[in-house]
Amino acid sequence: MNKKLLAILTLVILAAALMLGGCGSSNDKEITFTAWGASPSEVAALDETIAAFTAKTGIKVKKEVIQDKYMDVLKARFSANNPPDVMYLDSFEVPALLKSGVLEDVGAQIDNKDDFYPILLNAFKDQDGKYYGVPKDYSTLALYVNTKLLESAGYKVADIPKDMVGFLAFAKQLQTKLPKGTAAVVFDRELARNLSALDASGATVVKADGKADFTSNQNALNYLQMFIDGKKGGYTMNAKDDLGLDWAGAAFGAEKAVFMMEGNWVLSALKKDYATVKYQILEMPTVNGKQQTMAFTVAYAVPKGAKNKPAAYEFVKYMTGEGQKIWTSASGTLPSRISVTKELKLEDDPDKKVHILGAAYATVWERGVTLPVINSAFGNQYQAALGGQKTLLDAMKAAEKEANDEIERQK
Amino acid sequence: MGSKNLHNNLQGYAFMAPAMLVIGVFTLLPIIFAFLMMFCKVDLMAGSWKFIGLDNAGKIFSDVKFWHAFWNTTRYVVVVVPTQTILAMILAVLLNNKVKFQRGFATLLFIPSLTSSAAMTLIFMWLFNNNSGLITQFINNLTGQEYKFLSDPQLALGVIMAMNIFSTIPSFMVVFLAGLQDIGEEIYEAAAIDGCGQVRKFISITMPQLMPVTFYVVTMGIIGCFQIFDQAFILSGGDGGPQNSTLTFTLYIYQLAFNSSDMGRASMIAFILAIIIFSVSHGIDKVFNADKVNG
Numbered sequence: 001m002n003k004k005l006l007a008i009l010t011l012v013i014l015a016a017a018l019m020l021g022g023c024g025s026s027n028d029k030e031i032t033f034t035a036w037g038a039s040p041s042e043v044a045a046l047d048e049t050i051a052a053f054t055a056k057t058g059i060k061v062k063k064e065v066i067q068d069k070y071m072d073v074l075k076a077r078f079s080a081n082n083p084p085d086v087m088y089l090d091s092f093e094v095p096a097l098l099k100s101g102v103l104e105d106v107g108a109q110i111d112n113k114d115d116f117y118p119i120l121l122n123a124f125k126d127q128d129g130k131y132y133g134v135p136k137d138y139s140t141l142a143l144y145v146n147t148k149l150l151e152s153a154g155y156k157v158a159d160i161p162k163d164m165v166g167f168l169a170f171a172k173q174l175q176t177k178l179p180k181g182t183a184a185v186v187f188d189r190e191l192a193r194n195l196s197a198l199d200a201s202g203a204t205v206v207k208a209d210g211k212a213d214f215t216s217n218q219n220a221l222n223y224l225q226m227f228i229d230g231k232k233g234g235y236t237m238n239a240k241d242d243l244g245l246d247w248a249g250a251a252f253g254a255e256k257a258v259f260m261m262e263g264n265w266v267l268s269a270l271k272k273d274y275a276t277v278k279y280q281i282l283e284m285p286t287v288n289g290k291q292q293t294m295a296f297t298v299a300y301a302v303p304k305g306a307k308n309k310p311a312a313y314e315f316v317k318y319m320t321g322e323g324q325k326i327w328t329s330a331s332g333t334l335p336s337r338i339s340v341t342k343e344l345k346l347e348d349d350p351d352k353k354v355h356i357l358g359a360a361y362a363t364v365w366e367r368g369v370t371l372p373v374i375n376s377a378f379g380n381q382y383q384a385a386l387g388g389q390k391t392l393l394d395a396m397k398a399a400e401k402e403a404n405d406e407i408e409r410q411k
Numbered sequence: 412m413g414s415k416n417l418h419n420n421l422q423g424y425a426f427m428a429p430a431m432l433v434i435g436v437f438t439l440l441p442i443i444f445a446f447l448m449m450f451c452k453v454d455l456m457a458g459s460w461k462f463i464g465l466d467n468a469g470k471i472f473s474d475v476k477f478w479h480a481f482w483n484t485t486r487y488v489v490v491v492v493p494t495q496t497i498l499a500m501i502l503a504v505l506l507n508n509k510v511k512f513q514r515g516f517a518t519l520l521f522i523p524s525l526t527s528s529a530a531m532t533l534i535f536m537w538l539f540n541n542n543s544g545l546i547t548q549f550i551n552n553l554t555g556q557e558y559k560f561l562s563d564p565q566l567a568l569g570v571i572m573a574m575n576i577f578s579t580i581p582s583f584m585v586v587f588l589a590g591l592q593d594i595g596e597e598i599y600e601a602a603a604i605d606g607c608g609q610v611r612k613f614i615s616i617t618m619p620q621l622m623p624v625t626f627y628v629v630t631m632g633i634i635g636c637f638q639i640f641d642q643a644f645i646l647s648g649g650d651g652g653p654q655n656s657t658l659t660f661t662l663y664i665y666q667l668a669f670n671s672s673d674m675g676r677a678s679m680i681a682f683i684l685a686i687i688i689f690s691v692s693h694g695i696d697k698v699f700n701a702d703k704v705n706g
Contacts, residue, residue, distance in 0.1 A: 069649060072669040079455035079672075096672070100457035241562045244541025372670070380654045387564075402475060409470040410671060 030060040031085035031311045034074065037065045039268065045330030049323045056318070059311045078102050083303035085312040089133050091123035091297050091366040092192075098126055099369050104302040107131040109313045111321050115337045120297045123364040133299030134320040137333035139263035140358030141193065141293045143282040149258045153177040157280055164197070164285040168226050168236065174258060175235035183237035186248040186257040187227055189386055191378040193261065196294045196363035197223055200287040210370035212377065212403040214396035219288055225392050228385055238386065253277060263296065264355040268332060281354045295362035297336065334359070370407045377403035445678040453674040467679040477680065479655040480663040483568060487639060487659065488691075490572050491579075492632040496625065499580045503587030504617065517588070524581040532645040535574040536561065561646070564656035571642045571657060579635070583628045590624035591617070626699040630692050637688050640665070660684045 033050075037043040043065060050061045064084065066073050071093050077083050083102070097103050107130055113121060116135060124133035145157060153174055161167045171184035178184065187193075191205075198205050203220035207213050215221065230236025237257070239245045248260040253274030260266075261284060270277060284293040300316040302309065319327065320336070325343065328335040334355060335341050346352045381399035385392045424431075452461045471477050502520065506513055523531070538546045539560040551557055560566045594617065602612050618625075640661035643651065651658030651666070660680065668677035 069669075072649075075456055075669055075672055079458075081458075097456070100454055100672070102456050240541075241559065244543070244559060244562075376650065379650075380652065383652075384564075384654055389564075405473070405475070409474065409676075410673065 028308055028311065029058060030062060031306075031308050031315055032062045032064065033086045033315070034064045034066055034070075034084040035088045036070045037067065038265065041268065042331045042333075045327060045332075048330050049319060049327040052326055053315060053318045053323055057311075057314060059314065061315065078303065078305070081305055083305045085302065085306040085308050086315050087301055087303065088136075089124075089299050089301040091133075091135075091299070091364055092371065094124055094132060094366060095369040095371070097301075098132060102304050103132040104304050104306065104309065105130045105132060106134060106300075106302055106313070106316060109317050110134050111317065115339050117336060117338060117359045119295060119359065119362060119364050120336045123297055123366050124299050124301075133301040134316055135297045135299045135336035136320055136324070137328060137331075137336055138295050138297040138359065139265055139334065140295045140355045140362045141196075141261050141263050141284055142354045142358065143284055144252060144260045144262055144266070145280045145282060146252065146255060146258050146277060147280050148278045149178070149182065149255060150174075153258075157282070160282065162283075162286055163289070164223070164226070164287045167285040168230055171230065171235045171259065172233055175233070178258065181256060183243070183251070183257045184235040185230065185237065185259045185261075186239050186243070186251045187230075187236050187261060188248060189227070189238055189241075189379070189382050191375045191382075192296075192365050193294060194224070195365065195367070196284075196292040197287045199363055200290040200292040202288060206367045206371060206374060210368055210407055212370070212374040212400050212407075214378065214400055215393065221392060221396065223287060224382065224385070224396070228392060231386055232388075241383070241386065252279075263294075264334060264352065267351050281351060283354055283357060291361045293358040293362045295359060295364045297364060370403070370410075373406045373410070374403045377406070445681060448674050448678040449682055451675050454672055455674055456672055463675070467675045471676060471679055471683070476651075476655060476658060476663060479651075480658045480660050480680075483656065483658055484637060484639065484660045487568065487572060487575075488633060488636040491575050491636050492629060495576045495579050495583060495632055496628050498576070499583035499628065500587050500621070500625070502580065502584045503591055504613065506584070506588060507591045517585070520584060521581045523578045526578065528578065528641045529645060531574060531578050532571075532642045535570060536646060539570045562653050564654040567646065567653055567656050571639070571646060574642060575636070575639065579632070583632070586628055587621065587624055590621050594620045622699060626695070629695055629699070633691055633695065634688055637684060637691075 035046060037046075046063070050063060054060055070088070071090075074083070074087060078097075078100070089097070089103075094103075110116075110121075110131060117138070120135040120138050121131065124135065125131050143160075145160065147157060150157065150160075154177060155174065159170070161170050168185070175184045195205060198217075198220045201217060201219035201223050203217035204213055205220075227236050231238070231242065237243055237251070239248045239251045243251050243256060245251050245254070245256075248257070248262055249266040249269050251257045252260040252262070252266070253269060255277060270279065283291065286292065300319055302312045302316060306312050324335050324337055324340050327333070328340060329344055334346065334352060335344070341347065341356060347356055377399040381390070381395040381402065384390045384398075385395035390398070448460075449467060450462060450464055452463050452466075453459070506516055506520075510516065526534075538544050540547060541559040541561055544560070547558060547560055558566060560570050598616055598620070599612055602616055607615065638661055639659050643657045643659045643662050644665070647653075647657045647662075649662075649666075651662050661684070664677045664680050664684070667673045667680065
């Protein structure tokens with residue numbers, strides 16, 4: 001009898017434990033928020049801004065920093081119906097989330113829309129004009145010049161041609177005067193770095209139906225070919241493939257490259273880790289006579305499944321409004337609001353002004369649901385072309401096929 | 412009597428309940444779910460399911476990435492399993508030869524197995540680092556050529572192979588060692604009287620006697636190798652690069668499930684992988700005839 005009782009008791013306790021485990025506690029004075037931390041100092045800046053928000057509103061923010069594979073983690077949480085109240089969202093990921101319909105329209109939470117750089121806000125807008133994210137900051141690419149290396153080769157910054165063809169010809173010439181082991185240019189071969197140049201060449205990389213097109217525009221092919229020639233000639237190098245370094249910034253910082261095309265995220269490394277490098281920042285070379293650069297932007301977004309929407313909205317409003325000044329001055333990122341840029345006098349900052357100029361004409365890294373597929377196909381195949389395993393045309397044809405087949409499969 | 416039986420059964424079930432519950436929720440339910448998803452187009456984020464029959468299979472077999480994953484994984488299994496089995500056996504035999512400090516050697520050799528695969532991958536990435544890796548420099552100096560192990564599509568998978576062989580040999584070696592100690596001394600003595608040398612003893616006595624152990628090692632090796640994930644994931648940063656050369660089955664399943672949010676295709680590949688592993692181990696069972704050795 002006793003044993004039976006014990007057994008029943010065990011079952012009851014187990015069942016109770018399971019049921020209780022399923023319930024979470026919710027509090028209308030608290031929100032959950034997921035972010036990634038680009039660096040410890042950025043996380044500190046974020047904490048500072050959040051503290052200011054909590055002091056003002058009394059709403060506690062439970063911040064969760066996801067270190068790696070941010071979107072994989074978030075997608076799993078969406079699938080489990082357990083999204084955060086507010087999340088960081090890269091523009092690149094927006095179309096897929098919109099397709100699944102998991103984001104809340106936050107258009108009503110944006111004060112003074114005209115104050116934002118239009119390209120940034122538009123990256124989070126759908127066809128119906130609804131906004132699904134409020135940009136917090138952005139980065140654009142620029143041309144970094146190691147002035148010491150350039151001058152010791154006998155050139156001045158003013159000698160650098162403004163257009164890409166001229167620039168690469170200059171790099172070829174410069175290479176002959178550089179010490180061994182130093183490359184004229186370190187470049188990145190990803191589509192994320194080259195899309196604006198392909199656009200400027202007149203190519204339609206992503207067609208209206210979402211399919212990839214890398215081959216129909218000769219200008220675009222010529223552009224891509226220049227880097228293959230440059231690699232053969234030893235004057236354009238890829239940090240990973242050719243120099244064995246993690247990224248272009250490491251090559252530039254070690255004074256193994258005269259030029260790099262990088263975003264403003266390198267500034268903190270240049271100031272801290274490579275403080276001795278003398279550099280100057282120029283706008284990206286023009287392609288086909290057009291100004292071009294890439295922009296990368298991240299927004300605050302609110303999932304449809306958020307448990308505490310009123311507080312979430314308040315948080316988004318604060319972080320992209322009043323709080324942006326605290327955030328951008330502490331983190332060193334570029335504010336998405338024109339008024340904050342002006343107030344902080346960032347356009348006079350020699351490091352930041354070129355990057356800010358880019359915001360006027362940059363291509364944002366986003367182009368519909370199929371871009372991730374097209375991006376990975378391009379990455380694989382352009383690398384093969386650069387490595388000499390395929391001709392550029394063959395590689396790009398293969399990339400088109402690889403991407404378009406997969407797009408068809410995902411339909 | 413009947414009620415006593417029922418009572419006993421109830422009690423038994425009650426004690427098994429926690430384990431059954433865990434197995435049910437975390438093993439059986441996911442398998443059933445995956446089986447159903449295989450025939451559907453699933454967007455887990457939106458929570459939408461659409462039955463599409465066997466379309467996923469058609470999509471998978473026409474997918475170059477799937478075939479990359481297939482060949483990479485197959486190549487991996489074909490190289491790693493025999494190499495690690497043979498090396499583990501040789502090391503075990505050497506250690507069994509009553510060498511001095513046998514235990515010390517066994518301990519030293521076992522250390523790689525204790526290291527987590529993530530740490531091991533990072534260490535190997537340093538060793539094979541394109542620029543300054545110890546092994547890269549050594550090989551480049553030796554051959555006079557410049558190899559870039561991590562970014563060359565021809566070589567990247569080789570690094571993972573080397574790492575896995577290095578880290579799994581020890582645990583299999585210990586299994587072999589246990590098997591070796593079970594072989595009776597009298598068989599060797601009888602063979603010695605018949606005039607057998609060391610090599611002949613190894614081939615005619617040690618190897619057949621070790622057959623059941625070898626079967627175990629090969630089967631475990633095959634299962635483990637077909638499921639290779641973490642090393643490829645860390646080395647390529649999750650994308651299976653350079654140029655899909657480190658894309659394995661499980662990595663592709665991960666990509667489909669969590670990057671493309673296409674659970675249907677991911678489940679389909681998972682089942683294909685299960686079938687492959689099942690058939691290969693079944694084939695190995697037939698070849699080794701493990702049950703029949705030693706009567």
